[in-house]
Every structure is written in structure tokens, then in C-alpha cells.
Amino acid sequence: MRLMWIALRRLGLAVAIIVGLGVGDVAGAQTRGARIDVQATNSRQAELLERALAELKPVEHGQAHLYFVGFAGYGPAAVFKREVLAVRKMFDQRFGTKTRSIALINHESTLTDIPLASVGNLERVLVRLGKLMDTDHSILFLFLTSHGRKGVLTVEMPGFGLSQLTPGRLKEMLKRSGIKHSVIVVSACHSGSFVPALGGPTTLVITAAHADRTSFGCGDKNEWTVFGNAFFNVALRWETSFTRAFAQAKQHISLLEATAKLPASLPQMAGGEALASRLQAIELNTRDAETKGAYDRAVADFYIGRGAAYLSKGDNDRAIADLTKAIEIDPKYAAAYNSRGKAYRDRKEYDRAIADLTRAIEIDPKYTIAYNNRGSAYRDKKDYDQAIADHTRAIEIDPKYAAAYNNRGNAYRDKKDYDQAIADYTTAIEIDPKYAAAYNSRAWAYFKAGKSAEGLTDVERSLELRSNDAATFDTRAHILEALGRREEAIADFRRALSRDPNLNASAEGLKRLDATP
Numbered sequence: 202m203r204l205m206w207i208a209l210r211r212l213g214l215a216v217a218i219i220v221g222l223g224v225g226d227v228a229g230a231q232t233r234g235a236r237i238d239v240q241a242t243n244s245r246q247a248e249l250l251e252r253a254l255a256e257l258k259p260v261e262h263g264q265a266h267l268y269f270v271g272f273a274g275y276g277p278a279a280v281f282k283r284e285v286l287a288v289r290k291m292f293d294q295r296f297g298t299k300t301r302s303i304a305l306i307n308h309e310s311t312l313t314d315i316p317l318a319s320v321g322n323l324e325r326v327l328v329r330l331g332k333l334m335d336t337d338h339s340i341l342f343l344f345l346t347s348h349g350r351k352g353v354l355t356v357e358m359p360g361f362g363l364s365q366l367t368p369g370r371l372k373e374m375l376k377r378s379g380i381k382h383s384v385i386v387v388s389a390c391h392s393g394s395f396v397p398a399l400g401g402p403t404t405l406v407i408t409a410a411h412a413d414r415t416s417f418g419c420g421d422k423n424e425w426t427v428f429g430n431a432f433f434n435v436a437l438r439w440e441t442s443f444t445r446a447f448a449q450a451k452q453h454i455s456l457l458e459a460t461a462k463l464p465a466s467l468p469q470m471a472g473g474e475a476l477a478s479r480l481q482a483i484e485l486n487t488r489d490a491e492t493k494g495a496y497d498r499a500v501a502d503f504y505i506g507r508g509a510a511y512l513s514k515g516d517n518d519r520a521i522a523d524l525t526k527a528i529e530i531d532p533k534y535a536a537a538y539n540s541r542g543k544a545y546r547d548r549k550e551y552d553r554a555i556a557d558l559t560r561a562i563e564i565d566p567k568y569t570i571a572y573n574n575r576g577s578a579y580r581d582k583k584d585y586d587q588a589i590a591d592h593t594r595a596i597e598i599d600p601k602y603a604a605a606y607n608n609r610g611n612a613y614r615d616k617k618d619y620d621q622a623i624a625d626y627t628t629a630i631e632i633d634p635k636y637a638a639a640y641n642s643r644a645w646a647y648f649k650a651g652k653s654a655e656g657l658t659d660v661e662r663s664l665e666l667r668s669n670d671a672a673t674f675d676t677r678a679h680i681l682e683a684l685g686r687r688e689e690a691i692a693d694f695r696r697a698l699s700r701d702p703n704l705n706a707s708a709e710g711l712k713r714l715d716a717t718p
Contacts, residue, residue: 239360242312250316254329258300262335265479265486267292267342269302270326272318274347274366274389276307276358278421279601281346284388284429288344291433296487298342307358310599320356320364324374331378340479341375341383346429348419349389351412368398375404382476384443388428390415393469405473405480407432407447410466417463421601421633427454428468438502441484444470501530505537512544520544535564539571546578554578569595573605580612588612603632607639610646619650637666641673644680653683671701678710691716 260266269292271285285304293299303326305318316322330341345366348355354366375383384405387395392408400406409416409428418427425434431454436446451468458465473480508523524541527534542557558575561568576591592609595602610625626643629636640663647656660677667673678693691714697707698718711718 237309237312237360242317243361245313246316246319246322249314250322250325253303253316254326256300257303257329257333259333260301260335260339262338264335264338265482266301266335266339267296267298267483268330268334268339269293269296269298269342270323270330270344271302271304271306272323272343272345272347273304273306273308274318274345274354274356275419276309276318277601278348278419279308279310279599280419280421280423280426282306282308282311283424284346284426284433285344287425288429288433291437292342295437296342296483307356307363309601317358317361317363318356319361320366320370323366324377327374327378327380331380334380336379336381338479339382340476340483341380343383343385344388345386346388346426349387349391351391351394354387354389354392354395368395371395372398375399382479384473384476384480386432388416388426388432392416393467396469396471400472402472402475405443405476406469406471407443408469411469414464414466416466416468417458422604427457428466431457439499441487443480444473497530498534501527501534501537504530505534505540508537508544509540512540512547515547517544517547521548533564535561535568535571538564539568539574542571542578543574546574546581549581551578551582555582567598569599569602569605572598573602573608576605576612577608580608580615583615585612585616601632603629603636603639606632607636607642610639610642614642614646614649617649619646622646623650635666637663637670637673640666641670641676645676648676648680648683653680656680657684669700671697671704671707674700675704675707675710678707682710682714687714690714 257268269289271289273281273285275281285306289302289304293302304315305322305326306315307318334341345354352367356363356365382403384407385395385399386407388409390410391412391414392410393412393414395408396406396412409426416426416428418425418430428450431450432446435453436449440446440449447468447470454468455465504523504527508520508527511517511520511523521541521544524537524544527537528541531537538557538561542554542561545551545554545557555575555578558571558578561571562575565571572591572595576588576595579585579588579591589609589612592605592612595605596609599605606625606629610622610629613625614622623643623646626639626646629639630643633639640659644656644659644663647653647659657677657680660673660680663673664670664677674693674697678690678697681690681693691711694707694710694714694716695718697704708718
């Protein structure tokens with residue numbers, strides 16, 4: 202059993218890390234400040250914070266317990282919000298912090314429910330915890346995730362004028378709070394610059410990058426940053442030791458960065474020597490609390506990780522087999538239904554895809570990705586109204602979800618509602634200015650609407666962002682043909698076919714222009 206566990210852990214870890222890298226490191230999102238009532242939001246802070254603090258409960262003195270605080274500092278990108286909420290949920294379930302956890306988040310979707318991630322709110326939380334905790338035995342786990350620069354963690358919510366968080370300011374807050382023992386995880390570019398001020402025998406500091414390096418994965422569409430995925434979503438799903446989890450995460454981040462030819466972020470860890478006995482007690486309590494259900498979920502995680510890897514390679518049959526095993530083990534695993542639905546869609550089994558994606562939504566009614574995927578499946582079936590409804594629901598849940606705007610634009614385009622399609626593509630581009638597919642989609646909509654000149658500008662921008670995409674060359678070829686630039690159109694149709702020999706639209710274009718492949 203022990204060897205099986207180790208094998209599962211190693212293989213599952215490697216697969217999940219590869220799948221979890223995500224795409225895009227550009228936040229590219231600008232909060233629409235005009236829709237936010239800054240004054241009303243500020244006036245709600247005292248009530249929201251007090252309500253959240255009232256949920257924190259003391260525990261029996263004399264024993265080591267964790268208290269979790271999550272801080273999502275950069276409001277225009279939803280990845281930081283998602284990360285804090287996911288880590289808090291994991292700590293509540295795995296480390297027993299359900300009545301000892303609090304989240305502070307900057308994002309327009311949480312303004313009425315969750316206190317802002319401001320320096321002032323963080324200080325108030327730490328002061329309250331200092332009074333509530335058994336400071337001789339319990340440990341604060343503080344997770345800070347945002348953009349950053351050397352010596353600064355970015356704290357931004359457009360229109361609010363929030364102060365930035367520096368290592369010195371955080372050190373002062375911790376000192377005033379009376380909290381004696383801390384684990385501080387800072388996930389941001391240049392976060393290693395927090396180590397000198399904060400690290401010490403009673404404070405373990407873990408950072409996503411060296412003081413002089415950037416970290417990756419902070420794109421608005423991502424579920425996790427690269428470090429957050431490696432440390433929390435993978436390593437700490439298996440490990441109960443923060444230091445061992447860090448060692449595993451660091452190793453795999455290094456491998457991923459080398460594979461992707463990215464500059465090494467060099468995650469850092471320092472201090473915490475005097476925390477060893479307390480952290481060991483928490484590890485033992487966590488392991489003792491692990492049930493068969495938790496082990497089963499770990500096995501399900503393995504299957505969904507491997508299934509996602511098969512899915513990314515286009516091996517839909519094996520993906521479906523693994524994802525089906527994950528669902529058999531955990532019938533309420535929404536992500537498994539979502540991934541299997543994607544695999545069925547790739548096999549053009551649209552009814553099965555829709556059934557799985559519907560089940561994912563039933564389990565998690567705010568599962569934006571499942572709504573977006575189901576909308577795409579309905580579009581494949583030419584049920585454009587239902588597709589639009591699903592993409593709209595995804596946007597209602599997450600107004601900064603660029604892919605949902607792009608996909609809704611596709612459905613409007615298929616309905617020949619080109620003005621609405623162009624409006625949706627434009628919004629997607631405003632959210633993510635480096636969204637190559639959205640530029641290409643808008644170019645095609647302009648072309649279909651008889652505005653080839655505008656389309657040419659967009660398709661040129663798309664090719665700047667992804668210079669080897671067959672579909673984008675095909676789009677430009679059609680536009681050039683419409684503009685009467687025959688030889689250039691032929692060259693682009695040939696470029697498209699050299700990258701994708703099965704692209705029928707380009708083959709037909711060459712026939713239309715009496716040109717050979």
C-alpha cells in the first residue's frame with residue numbers, strides 16, 4: 202500500500218503540474234470602474250470585515266492549530282481571487298481551518314460579499330487574530346497572492362487608491378498583532394524581497410520567486426498561478442509538510458520553466474527553525490484526520506490529472522476512460538464531468554458532452570468554465586440561442602472571463618449578428634489585449650460583415666501574437682482575396698495548408714483562385 206501511494210503521488214504530481222501550467226502570463230484585465238460604487242463599497246467595509254471576523258472561533262489552548270488568512274491583492278485579474286478561494290477551501294477541508302480562516306479579496310465580483318484586500322483590513326484581521334489565537338501554540342498561515350515588484354506586493358482595485366504592502370509594513374503589523382508564530386507564503390514577482398524582513402526562527406517565509414526574478418501564470422483566465430498550482434493544488438494535496446511541499450513544488454517548477462524555456466523564477470524558503478515541533482504536531486493531526494474518502498479523492502485526482510493530460514494530447518478515448526474512473530470514485534467531482542464533457546465534444550458526441558457539462562453545473566452552479574464549455578457544445582449543435590445563454594451566464598458569474606465573450610461572439614457570428622459578435626470580441630480584447638484568438642475571430646466577423654480593411658488590421662495583430670497558426674493565415678487569405686490581392690491570398694492559403702493539411706477552407710480557396718497547393 203505504501204509503495205502504491207508513493208507511485209500514485211509521484212505520477213499524479215508530475216501530470217497535474219504539466220496540466221496546471223496554464224496559458225498566458227499577462228493580466229490584461231482592466232476593471233470597469235464606472236460600474237463600481239467606490240463610496241458605497243468603502244462604507245460596507247466595516248460591516249463586511251466584522252461579519253467575517255465574527256465567524257472566527259477560538260480553539261482549545263495548549264495545542265497547535267492553524268489560522269488561515271488569504272489576501273488577493275490585484276483586483277483587475279481574477280486568477281488571484283480564484284487562488285485565494287481555492288486555497289482557503291483546501292485548508293478548511295484538509296487542515297481543519299473551517300472556523301479559523303478568512304479571505305480578503307480585490308475583485309469586482311466579490312465587492313458585496315468579501316472584505317477588500319487592503320493594508321488596513323489586513324492589519325485589523327491580524328490584530329483580531331492576535332487576541333483570538335493561543336499565540337504560544339497556534340500558527341498563522343498568511344497567503345498573499347498578487348503582482349509585485351521588488352519590495353512591494355501590489356494592492357490594486359481601480360478607483361480605490363489603495364496603499365501598497367511592503368515587507369516592513371507587514372513586519373510591523375505582525376509585531377503589533379502579538380502573533381508569535383507564522384508561515385507566510387508570498388506568490389508574486391520579486392516576492393523573495395520579502396524574505397530578509399520577515400524570515401526568522403518563528404516565521405517561515407515561502408516565496409514564488411527570488412527577489413530579482415519574476416514568477417508566472419498570473420493571466421486573468423487562469424485558475425492558478427504556476428507557483429500556486431505547484432505548491433497548493435498539487436504538493437499540498439498529498440503532503441502535510443509545508444517544507445516538503447515546497448521542495449517538491451520548487452523541483453517541478455524548475456522542470457516546467459526549463460521545458461517552456463522560461464527564465465527560472467527560483468522560489469525561496471527561509472526561517473521557521475523554531476516552528477518545527479508545532480508544524481509536526483499539525484502534520485500528525487492532519488494525517489490522523491485523513492479518511493478513506495480523502496484517499497479516494499486523491500486517487501480520483503490522479504485519474505483526472507492523467508485524463509486531462511490525455512485530453513491535451515487529443516487522446517480522447519483514454520481521457521474518457523480515466524475521467525470515468527474519477528467519476529466512479531467521486532460521483533460529485535465537477536471538474537471530472539467538465540473534462541469528460543470536453544472529451545466527448547472533441548469526439549463530436551455533443552449530447553453526451555452537454556449531459557456531462559450539465560452535471561458539472563448541477564454540482565457547482567457557479568462553474569464558469571463548465572457553462573462556457575457547454576455553450577460551445579450547443580454552438581456545435583447549431584443551437585445558437587442556448588449557446589449564447591450559457592456564455593452569458595458564465596459572464597454574469599465572472600464579468601472578466603474573456604473566453605466567454607469570445608465564444609459568445611462566435612455564436613452571434615454564426616447567427617450572422619455581426620455587430621453583436623464584434624462587440625463581444627472587442628470586450629474580450631479589452632479584458633485581454635493579447636488574446637490572439639479574439640483578434641482573429643473579430644477579423645473574420647469584419648470580413649463577413651463586408652469590412653475587410655478592418656479585418657485585415659485585426660488578423661495582422663493576431664499573427665503578431667501567434668505567428669504559426671493555420672486558421673489565422675486562412676482568415677488573412679480570405680480577407681486578402683476580398684481586397685483583390687490575389688497573389689498574397691494564394692501565399693497565405695498555402696501557408697495555412699502547410700501548417701494544417703486538412704484545412705478545407707484553404708484548399709477551396711486555392712481552387713477558387715486557380716492555384717496549386
